[in-house]
Amino acid sequence: MSDGELTAADVPALAAGALLYSPSLAPSSLETTVAWLTDLLERGGPLRVVPPRTLPPQAGCAAVCVIGSGSALADLPPTGDEFVTAVRELERLSGRPVEAVLPLSAATVSALVPAVVASQLGVPLLDADGMGRTFALIHHTAMHLAGLPVTPLVVAGATGESLSLRVPDAWRADALLRAGIDALGGWAALAAYPSTAGEVAAASLPGTVSRLVEVGRVLLASRDPDTTVARLAAVNGCRRVGRGRIVALEHLSRPTDATIPTHPSSVVVEQMGPDARQLRLELRSEIVAVFSDGALTAAAPDLITLLDVERGVIAPLDSLWPGDLVDVLVIPAHPVWYSAEALSMVGPASHGIPLDHPRRR
Amino acid sequence: MVPTAQPAEGSECYQHTDPSLVGAQLRPDGATAVVVRPAARAGGRAQVLLVERATGPGALERVLTAALSVLAAPATDAVPSRPVSVVLDAGPYLEHLLHHAGSLDPVAVVRVTPRASTDPALARHPSALVEALVSHRWVVPGGHDLLGRELRLLDRDVLADVVETLAGVAPRYVAVVAAGSAGQPAHERTVADAVQAALPGARISAAHDFGGHGSAAREATVVADAALRGAVDVVVDRAEAVLRRRAGRRGAELRLCRGDGGSLSAERARSAPVLVLGGGHGPAVLGAALLAGLDRCRVVLPAVGGGHLVGGVRNGLALVRPLVVGSPPAELVVPTVAVDRARPGVAGDRLPADAGSPVDGQVPDVVADRPLDELACAGAALARPLSWLDEIAAIGSADDLAAVQRTAVQRATALATANGAEPGSADVVEVSAVAVPYSRAGTVRVRVRVGGAGR
Known part of the structure; x- marks a missing residue:
């Protein structure tokens, strides 16, 4: 990755770094998503990866990830429209267009899908995330610690079904979603934390996407x-x-x-x-x-x-x-x-x- | 013919009561066969009695004929002989065919998933090697989750349309893979049965027969399995023809080397040819260890192009991991012997002391001092019938886990017997159970290896 652009050639390093920051899955479980992202970047060209502070402060943003089990996703791969569906529905619920996305957690498959949806939507990927690794629940983020609301949020499954959620207390979100995620096949595309670039710049962890590529290059360079x-x-x-x-x-x-x-x-x-x-x-x-x-x-x-x-x-x-x-x-x-x-x-x-x-x- | 050890006068070999074994390897450019005398006692060394190599057309027939000529003298009424055991490693030849898709029959694929892909990159397999084997694709709505819960009713109207179209195309080989079929194969079986009814002559590979998880790996497995069926039939026919002609009254039993260093019956290889993939280095690791008389060691093999490869042997079996083919790599759900390029700093004959040390002492290194094909044939000759299970289960207590493991071991034992193990001889070689991350509490991945004695 150079000059703030993620190219198809960067995807192996991004994936390797993503596996270090969450070693929960074997690389083969990411095989389909890696191939999908590579294909999107080859078809659509490089993806802009920018620090949140470089966007207009009022630009709409959303955090994106896979919620649920990466093993379930490996067995029931996305059809291709789940993440866009989740973001579009979040725009409708929040009343604000999404002009950039960031990983909720820049690790494992959830480090790859924000790049996928940014490429699909034609918006930049923010070089930041909410966890700097992966924690178990979706309110375990720096944004939550800074007071940003996790909802409204939307999850969309490979079955073509989706759920939306509003909770006054962030910690209730996972508890309410869990049965729905199971019913959707064990994983779903999540779009949450509707916010502005100014809020994300103040509340997220900076540089965590480019760090994955850097770490991935280290891992790929030596055995x-x-x-x-x-x-x-x-x-x-x-x-x-x-x-x-x-x-x-x-x-x-x-x-x-x-x-x-x-x-x-x-x-x-x-x-x-x-x-x-x-x-x-x-x-x-x-x-x-x-x-x-x-x-x-x-x-x-x-x-x-x-x-x-x-x-x-x-x-x-x-x-x-x-x-x-x-x-x-x-x-x-x-x-x-x-x-x-x-x-x-x-x-x-x-x-x-x-x-x-x-x-x- | 290269005699490598002189059988002693009056040896069991020449008396035809010796369980001397034949191991063979088929490569794109030739074939090798060896006659091996297994170790007489635990911890002893197996011995290579004869090595035969040939190249060009008919190489397999020539090396098998030479090996059998040593062992297949007529049995006498007084000293009945067991059939000669012949184990063939066809992995290198079959993997060569996989990389040359034009030499294999194309495969039609039917996926069963809740919805068809909306992005072309997701509609095809991520591996170009796998995709090159595929001629047609269809999607039938349906499928289950990892634990076998139904996500969508099987769309029987679409299935009828797909089957009608398939009948028009009339593919000889069909691969069927359904979401969640490792946990609940009902949709996959229904589709396979419908295809078979419409195309009685078609050979169908269904993903639930191989277990494992990950749709890409399961699809790669059934596509490779379907694509190789014709080729494995030809190889097995050729070998069996030699055995029929040359084994004499003693007779011979053909088995094939599995990718994980085990063996399986010729009949099983015909019905699940993908299990034969991944040979080559794997049997060589096993062969080097057993010729050194070790059942726990690391094996250093020379690598093509310089450097070394390293593999491991534990409990008399080579260490395994899922088979990977092609580049970029496509993972399959069948196991293969784990062989890695030796780390920098390995000076050719020794590895860093800490890298191979078990808890209870040093693991000796075995440095291969024979040609790879000879080691592979020795490993094939000594390969035990094995089975491998890899599945997802739900547990609520330690007792549940024990029950799940017991059931898995029972199924793996039945598979080992189907692969040619003497009934009652199978033993559990390794069991692993790990929690599936970010899944509902109690979801575990259970993997079992069971080995038996060849009949």
């Missing part, structure tokens, strides 16, 4: 894990907690609550070397905590991800096997996520781990 970690450290502060072999996958390993998708599970990694420790990774849809010999070493909102040492690629959480050799990597989230208010929303306690975050001790 040597040591080289990759060193280069990532320079870009996003990545550090390696340990290297070890997965020895156990456990399920329902913590109490389940109904507010967050995906049941708790755990991965046990035995570290290598003479001072080997046992790393216990606690998972929901993402890795939410790392315990090292029982001590909390890292926790959400830190981004915790696994690098397959033998292959030098990100190890997707939906494809782990006992015996895999992995590096456990920790990347700091945007500083906005370490405030007391944000930690109460996305920190370890929100995942049933009532411990202080390591960065706040």
Whole structure:
């Protein structure tokens, strides 16, 4: 990506970076969306990617993502009109045309579909997002922390059906949507946070789309894990907690609550070397905590991800096997996520781990 | 013919009671066969007794004939012999055909999804290699979600129209893939049955027969499966003809090497030829390990064009991942042996010590010191009948998970038996269950590998 343009040639790096910032899915689950975006950019030309502050402050904006399961989307791919349908319906509900879109979360498939819909609509993609990674619920955003309303919102499914929603309390949105998403096939196109470019400039996390391309280029340039970690450290502060072999996958390993998708599970990694420790990774849809010999070493909102040492690629959480050799990597989230208010929303306690975050001790 | 080890006088091989095995490999440019004597005890080394190579037309027939001539002397009444086991790795040849679509019969595809695509990029398969195998496409409204819940009633009027059009086109090979058919195959089966009724001579590949998930991967799998049916029939016919003529009274049983380093019966290969794809390096990994007498190791193979490839063996089986074909890559839902280019810094004969160390000690490296085709044939000869399941399930408790895993293991065991395992010999090799991210709580992906002893 150069000169604020995303081209078809940038898509592999965008996708690779998107997988680092949410390792929940195997790359093959993005195959259809990657091919679709590539085709759109080849047909329609490069996409303008701009900082929100470069647009007129009153320009209408919307945040876009896939809500639900990326695995469901991989099995039931979009027909092609879902995201445009969601945005057009959001325009009708909010009474404001959408002149730019941004990712609700610049990670996994939700980093790709905003570029798809921007290309389809002929509007710029904002170089910003609401999470800087992926959190479980749609109000877990910097925009929500800044006071922007998540609704009205629209979800549109591959079935051709759609739902719209208004809630006074943002945290109710996911709870009300969940049954609808299941009925739509497990995923849907979401358009939410109708806002202006001025509001987005003040409330979103800047530079997170271009960062994906930069990180993706690092990942694609080398299959040597040591080289990759060193280069990532320079870009996003990545550090390696340990290297070890997965020895156990456990399920329902913590109490389940109904507010967050995906049941708790755990991965046990035995570290290598003479001072080997046992790393216990606690998972929901993402890795939410790392315990090292029982001590909390890292926790959400830190981004915790696994690098397959033998292959030098990100190890997707939906494809782990006992015996895999992995590096456990920790990347700091945007500083906005370490405030007391944000930690109460996305920190370890929100995942049933009532411990202080390591960065706040 | 290259004798690589002299069978001892009076060896089991020459007495025809030895379970000596034949492994063969068919490539676009030729064929190789080896005679292998398996290890006599656990931890022992298998031994290659003979290597035969040929190129050009009839290469497969010539190498099989040479190998069988060593083993197929008439059995005596006093010492009854078991049939000679012949396992053929046809993967390199079939993958070559996939890359030359003109050499295969075209495939008609019927998708079952709630709606047809509105964007041309989504109407076709993302892989150019897969799309080149497709001659026609139709969409029938219908389909289910990942857990098998119906998303749209199957549109029987559209199905009737599609079948009528199909009958006019009269394709020989048809691939049917329905959304959610791994969880609920009813719509896919209905469509396949309707197509079969209209085209009794057509060979139909249906995605639910292979499990897995991801529509692109499932469609790539059935398209490849359908496209390869004619070619696999020809290969199996050729090999079986040699076995009939050359196996003598002892007889011979033909199996084919699976992409995951296992084997399956010739009949199963005819009905699911995509399972045969992905050979080549995979059996070579297994062959190198077993010739070294190791069931847990890493194997370093020379790579074409320089450098090295590395694969792993655990529990006597090669490590696997989903098969990928073409570039840009198209993933299939069938497994293949995981072989990667060795990391920088590998000096050709050793790998970084930390990279292969298990929890309980060092994993030895096996550095291939024989030609790849010879190793692949040895691995094919020793390949066990295997099965693989990859499915999505819903659980509400640890007991549910145990029940889901039990059921999956039972199905995988039945598949291993269908693939040629001795009944009762199948054992669970590996099981993995992971939560499906961003799905309803309790949604898990369960994968099972089961291996058995060849009959």
